[in-house]
Amino acid sequence: MPVLELRSRPMFRRGGAGYSAVPPWIYALACVGALFVLLPLLAMVAKVKWSQFIPLVTSESSLSALGLSLRTSAASTALCIVLGVPLALVLARGSFPGQRVLRAFVLLPLVLPPVVGGIALLYTFGRQGLLGRSLEIAGIQIAFSTTAVILAQTFVALPFLVVSLEGALRTAGGKYEAVAATLGARPTTVLRRVSLPLVLPGLASGAVLSFARSLGEFGATLTFAGSLQGVTRTLPLEIYLQRETDADAAVALSLVLVAVAVIVVALSYGSTRSKKARPGAAG
Amino acid sequence: MTIHFEATLTERNFDVSLDLARGETLAVLGPNGAGKSTLLSIMAGLLRPDSGRAFIGERTLFDLSAARPCWVAPHARGTALLAQEPLLFPHLSVLENVAFGPRSKGAGAAKSRVAARRWLEATDTQTLAARKPGELSGGQAQRVAVARALAAGPDLLLLDEPMAALDIHAAPLMRRLLKHVLADRSAIIITHDILDALMLADKIVILENGRITEAGPTRHVLGRPRSRFAAGLAGLNLVTGTAHGEGIDTAFGRIFGTRETELVPGETAAAAFPASAVSVYLDPPHGSPRNMLEATVTDLEPHGDAIRVRAGELAADITPAALADLGLVPGTRAYFVLKATAVTIYAA
Numbered sequence: 101m102p103v104l105e106l107r108s109r110p111m112f113r114r115g116g117a118g119y120s121a122v123p124p125w126i127y128a129l130a131c132v133g134a135l136f137v138l139l140p141l142l143a144m145v146a147k148v149k150w151s152q153f154i155p156l157v158t159s160e161s162s163l164s165a166l167g168l169s170l171r172t173s174a175a176s177t178a179l180c181i182v183l184g185v186p187l188a189l190v191l192a193r194g195s196f197p198g199q200r201v202l203r204a205f206v207l208l209p210l211v212l213p214p215v216v217g218g219i220a221l222l223y224t225f226g227r228q229g230l231l232g233r234s235l236e237i238a239g240i241q242i243a244f245s246t247t248a249v250i251l252a253q254t255f256v257a258l259p260f261l262v263v264s265l266e267g268a269l270r271t272a273g274g275k276y277e278a279v280a281a282t283l284g285a286r287p288t289t290v291l292r293r294v295s296l297p298l299v300l301p302g303l304a305s306g307a308v309l310s311f312a313r314s315l316g317e318f319g320a321t322l323t324f325a326g327s328l329q330g331v332t333r334t335l336p337l338e339i340y341l342q343r344e345t346d347a348d349a350a351v352a353l354s355l356v357l358v359a360v361a362v363i364v365v366a367l368s369y370g371s372t373r374s375k376k377a378r379p380g381a382a383g
Numbered sequence: 384m385t386i387h388f389e390a391t392l393t394e395r396n397f398d399v400s401l402d403l404a405r406g407e408t409l410a411v412l413g414p415n416g417a418g419k420s421t422l423l424s425i426m427a428g429l430l431r432p433d434s435g436r437a438f439i440g441e442r443t444l445f446d447l448s449a450a451r452p453c454w455v456a457p458h459a460r461g462t463a464l465l466a467q468e469p470l471l472f473p474h475l476s477v478l479e480n481v482a483f484g485p486r487s488k489g490a491g492a493a494k495s496r497v498a499a500r501r502w503l504e505a506t507d508t509q510t511l512a513a514r515k516p517g518e519l520s521g522g523q524a525q526r527v528a529v530a531r532a533l534a535a536g537p538d539l540l541l542l543d544e545p546m547a548a549l550d551i552h553a554a555p556l557m558r559r560l561l562k563h564v565l566a567d568r569s570a571i572i573i574t575h576d577i578l579d580a581l582m583l584a585d586k587i588v589i590l591e592n593g594r595i596t597e598a599g600p601t602r603h604v605l606g607r608p609r610s611r612f613a614a615g616l617a618g619l620n621l622v623t624g625t626a627h628g629e630g631i632d633t634a635f636g637r638i639f640g641t642r643e644t645e646l647v648p649g650e651t652a653a654a655a656f657p658a659s660a661v662s663v664y665l666d667p668p669h670g671s672p673r674n675m676l677e678a679t680v681t682d683l684e685p686h687g688d689a690i691r692v693r694a695g696e697l698a699a700d701i702t703p704a705a706l707a708d709l710g711l712v713p714g715t716r717a718y719f720v721l722k723a724t725a726v727t728i729y730a731a
Contacts, residue, residue, distance in 0.1 A: 275470055281457035282427050282464040283535040285487035290458075293483070297474045 141358065147351050156352040164330045165338035166356065172246065172334060173314035176253035180310040183254070184261035185303070189295070191262070192269035193277075210259045217255050218323025225251065225324075248325035249332050253314035260313050261306035268302020269295070308368035312361055386539060386569060390425050390435030397421050397432070397593040403586070405440070408570045410584030410601065412577075414612060418593040419573045423541045426571070427464045428457035439538050439569075458487070463537035467544045469528035471516035477527050478503070478512040484535025502530040506560060522553025526560060533564060540570040547575065555643060558582060562644070577605065577616045578655055582643070582729055589613050618658045618686070622696050626652040631728055635676035635697060635719070640726025652730050660725035661699035663692055664718040665709055674726065676719040680711050694719065 149156075156162065191203050209217055225242040226232045235242060242248050272295075280294045281287075296303070318336040325332040327341065335357055343350040389400035397418045403409050411419050424430035426437065428444065431454065436446040444460050446453045463484070471480045481499035486492065503509040506526045516524055525545060532540060545561065546554045558579065565572075565583055574580055580587050580601055587604045589597040589612050596610040604613055605621065624633035626646040631638055631654055638654045646652055667675065678694035685691070689700040692711060697719055701709075711717065 275466075275468075276472060278427075278429050278457070279464060279466070279470045280472070280483065280487070281429070282460070282462060282541075283484040283487055283531065284458050284461075285483070286458050287456075289487050293487075294472060298472075300474075 144351060144354060144358075148355055149348050149352070152348060153352050153355075156346075156349045157356050159349070161329060161333075161338060162349070162353055162356075165333055165335045165353075168246070168249070168330065168333065169315055169335040170360075172249045172253060173311050175250045176257055176314040177307055177311040179250065179254045180258050180261045180314075181303070181307060184258050184265060184306070184310075185296075187258075188262045188265035188269060189291070192266045193274065206262055207259045209256050210263075214252075214256055214317065214319030214321075215323050218252060218320035221248070221252060221255060221320065221324040243324060244326045244328065244332060246325075246331055249321050249334060252320040252324045253317045256317055256320055257310035257313040260309040261303075264306030264309060265299060265302050268299040268306075271302075272298045305368050308364055312364050315357070315360060315364075386437075386439050388422075388426060388435075388437040390432035390437070392421065392425070392430070392432040392593075394433075395421050395593060397425075399590065399593070399595055401588060401595065401598070403569060403571070405569050406567045407585045408565045408568070408572060408583055410580035410587045411571060411573045411590055412575070412580060412587060412612070412616065413590035417590040419590055420543055421593075422590070423464065423543050423571065423573065426539070427462050427541055428455060428460050429464075442538075461536070461538040462541055463532040463535045463539075464541045465528055465532045465543065465545050467547045469516070469521075469524035471519075471524055471527060471531070473516050475516075476512070477508070477514050477516065477519070480516065480527060481531045481534050484531060488535070498534055499530075502534040503527070505533070505564070506530040520553070522549055522556060525549060525553070525557055529557075529560060529564065538569065540565070540568055542570060542572040544573050544575065546579065559644060577619045578643075578727060578729075581605070581621065581653070581655065618691075618698070618700070620656050620658055620661070620696070620698055621653055623651060623653045626650050626728075626730070630654075633676070634695075635678050636674075638676070638721075638726060638728070639673045639723045640728045641724070643727050643729035646728065646730060650730065652728060654726050654728045656721055656726040658686075658691060658698040658700045659689070661697070661719050661721045663699050663701055663705070663709060663711065664720060665715070667718055668720060672720050673723050674721045676721075678717065678719055680713055680715045680717055682713060683711065692717075 187206055191199065191206070222229060222243060224230045224232065225235070225248065227236055227241070227243060229243075232242065242251065276294050276298060277290050280290045285293065316336060317334070318340065321332065321334060322337060327333045327337045333341070335353060339350050339353045339357070342353060385405060386403040388402075391398045395418060399418065399422055401409070411422060413419055421430065425432050425435075426444070432447065434447050436448055437444040439461065442461075443453055444455050444462070471477070472483065475483065478496060478499050481502055482492075482495035485495035485498045490498065500509065500512065503512055506529050508523060508526050508530060511519060511523060511527065516527070519527065525548070529545070542561070546557050549557055561572075561583055572579065572583060584601050586599065587597075587601045588595050589604065589610050591610065591612055597604050597613050602621070605616060605619075622633045622635065622638065624631035624638070626648050627637065628648060629639055629642070631646075631652045633654070640654055640656070676697065678697050680692055680694050682693035683690055683706070684693070686700060688702075690703055690706045692699045692701060692706075694717070699719055709717075
């Protein structure tokens, strides 16, 4: 049956949109790709015991893990914006020696195994760490606290915001900023009234990606923050733990995480689409 | 109060020095890549030259030759830039766009809007105030961009081919607006259009390969071109006379054409038309064309594939075959015929 569909689709395209540069057999491979993503999700949904679903996801440990996940992800997204916007601006607009190297290192967490990130954070903020020792003297202990969860999530999520925003800044170009400057706007005014408003859609999608990445963060959190219920045990950690004892609960919680992820993606997709549609409709 | 500019930038093979009296408009013409935009970018502070200095009156824009080099940031220069594209901020309304300059200079929001409305009126765009830039036509957007640049109160207005991206209907309107706003304003305008230079500028420089090859009063440079580029431009005929209803009276006869500006009968006016639009006859042609000028041939010179026939101020490009047919020599009395549609008439 799928084969029949594949054959009829190119015919439809020819009638509808004219020429398409995609050869028909690519559709077959794309189909396999889509199934590869969707099938495991379907398999999981099929495994959910709906009769126990509500009690399972509303248990005390589940709710506390979900609440912690949402709070820490929101905090780390805010931190990503505070740290990532200046980084993206400097990478997109600045010109200084070592710029390419800086970009490479900022993007490193994208390709680094999260566990490695967790270990690196531990040797920075842990008791015996680079900064941790001084912080300890000042009476601040970060490792194995909720702060550690936020730091771990920020560490892995920051590149998503930087990449997305830097791309938006490069696409927007510097022309509007140059004009604003010749009209008498100081650099900070240009940033506030021109640069940032112009890349707002890019910033929004970057923030959403960071939030989603924070929500799913597991390895760095476990290594650097541990798994204390209500303090550092986020939803992914809870799911992993439950899987050992109560597989049904793990599946139910996984579905919750999928639902949250879908909502986040839908929100960002909807907002960027309406933003893109506006100038088009206007012109 | 004069404006002085000199700068070199080796990377772009740019070495230019020029002066401009306050209130004067300077047109910069030259082939692509000659360094015209580089000139404006350096002036506006967007591009740093290797050496040089620039002043507006007593005020320094940059002085890299001093013992302690000085480089004033773009926002503190008072040199508003108007580019080929309007570059209106897409997220702000037309009114907020025009109010951007005053706001940036520290005026309050309400006061800035009052100033913005004044400039929207001056550019005849007040009805667009509430719109977003995406809802404007190219011509409207560029008029708003003019209003925005003027609202910033610049000491020197920099215009980088402001009419190049406009369609043929919007360009004359824009030219008229610029003639009005540039009247007593210091400005540098880059243009490809000889008519812009004639109508808008007091002085002209020809820029080739990063160097000024000719400079002087507009009519002088175009009347006796020395550089190849100016000679190419001078393929445009420019005949002065007295305005008379739909046309102008010249030494050669009455010329009709498209009026670029309103004409006041009796005042001085000029007609511009390309030499390629002029044909030459020995006898008055049949059908009594509207524009038939009688003149004595003074010169013949090769001009590309054509022969340029000169009769004082008049020039016509004809083919070598036509020249052979007509047997023109200096001293021949001939009739120069041109279509009224090829002629632009404007107040001089």
